[in-house]
Amino acid sequence: MFAMVLRSPMTPLVTEQRPDPRPGPGELRIRVEACGVCRTDLHLLDGELPQARLPVVPGHEVVGTVDALGAEVSAWRVGDRVGVPWLGGTCGACDYCLHGRENLCDAPEFTGCTRDGGYATHVLANAAFCLALPRRDYPDAALAAPLLCAGLIGGRALRLAGKGATLGLYGFGAAAHILVQVALAEGRRVHAFTRPGDVEAQVLARSLGAAWAGGSDEAPPEPLDAAIIFAPVGALVPTALAAVRKGGSVVCGGIHMSDLPSFPYRLLWEERRLLSVANLTRADGHAFLAAAARAGVQTRVRRYPLAEANRALLDLREGRVQGAAVLVPPA
Ligand SMILES: [Zn+2]
Numbered sequence: 259m260f261a262m263v264l265r266s267p268m269t270p271l272v273t274e275q276r277p278d279p280r281p282g283p284g285e286l287r288i289r290v291e292a293c294g295v296c297r298t299d300l301h302l303l304d305g306e307l308p309q310a311r312l313p314v315v316p317g318h319e320v321v322g323t324v325d326a327l328g329a330e331v332s333a334w335r336v337g338d339r340v341g342v343p344w345l346g347g348t349c350g351a352c353d354y355c356l357h358g359r360e361n362l363c364d365a366p367e368f369t370g371c372t373r374d375g376g377y378a379t380h381v382l383a384n385a386a387f388c389l390a391l392p393r394r395d396y397p398d399a400a401l402a403a404p405l406l407c408a409g410l411i412g413g414r415a416l417r418l419a420g421k422g423a424t425l426g427l428y429g430f431g432a433a434a435h436i437l438v439q440v441a442l443a444e445g446r447r448v449h450a451f452t453r454p455g456d457v458e459a460q461v462l463a464r465s466l467g468a469a470w471a472g473g474s475d476e477a478p479p480e481p482l483d484a485a486i487i488f489a490p491v492g493a494l495v496p497t498a499l500a501a502v503r504k505g506g507s508v509v510c511g512g513i514h515m516s517d518l519p520s521f522p523y524r525l526l527w528e529e530r531r532l533l534s535v536a537n538l539t540r541a542d543g544h545a546f547l548a549a550a551a552r553a554g555v556q557t558r559v560r561r562y563p564l565a566e567a568n569r570a571l572l573d574l575r576e577g578r579v580q581g582a583a584v585l586v587p588p589a
């Protein structure tokens with residue numbers, strides 16, 4: 259197999275040829291068809307994820323075909339099309355796992371962080387944490403890849419944001435371009451905030467149905483019931499709190515954010531809520547894929563050959579990707 263490997267923080271990924279991995283008990287070996295590039299991968303590269311186990315193959319939006327089964331796997335067959343998300347395993351025994359909050363497991367495995375992910379031609383995955391992505395529903399693997407993190411985590415953030423009709427999305431990248439479609443299908447009105455001056459992202463937001471799109475330094479045309487912040491910018495927290503109405507919520511959707519500035523208590527007063535979303539549960543995965551199918555979500559992707567992973571990461575970092583970047587291994 260061929261993989262792009264992170265050996266140490268702040269260094270480019272390097273190419274490695276490895277023997278094809280053998281699936282252990284409960285594992286699938288998957289031939290990767292596409293793997294999305296997520297902002298979390300940038301945090302991994304920058305050494306901002308203390309749980310990472312290096313060296314590691316990044317990538318947690320993996321779409322591929324099962325090509326070998328480990329012992330004790332009965333739910334999948336060779337040839338099945340699956341997705342491998344960020345949550346790669348849980349302990350099944352901690353208080354969180356036992357009470358339906360496995361996203362907060364005390365001893366979790368994260369794909370492309372604590373175990374090798376999908377920036378490769380092959381990956382091993384815990385069969386119990388894979389999601390079905392049948393080829394008839396998802397003929398193009400690259401278009402399905404962003405659903406697996408940008409979509410799933412975005413969907414969890416949307417649920418935590420509550421049922422309010424007016425939603426603000428701060429940062430209009432991979433997650434927001436999917437979520438705007440799901441939110442519209444639920445009958446909500448969406449206002450999109452981009453980096454100031456990012457006209458291209460604002461055009462994309464409007465073309466996907468956003469009622470309004472502007473810079474994050476602008477006020478929305480009406481108070482928001484809830485806001486979700488995808489940009490890793492702590493300064494957006496008081497901005498978003500100031501934009502939500504009484505009783506509204508601000509949800510931080512990223513795994514890492516720059517420090518929050520101090521802000522006057524009146525921005526939180528009147529029962530505004532500020533919360534973060536962490537990881538996902540398997541139930542989130544199934545619920546989101548169903549919601550995305552109902553909404554007829556169409557993703558916008560930019561494809562890169564797997565060997566050009568470093569270029570894709572740089573383009574994402576510098577804001578040159580509209581929608582989602584996806585790596586495609588050689589056929
Ligand atoms: Zn646990």
Ligand SMILES: [Zn+2]
Binds near residue numbers: 296344
């Ligand atoms: Zn991600």
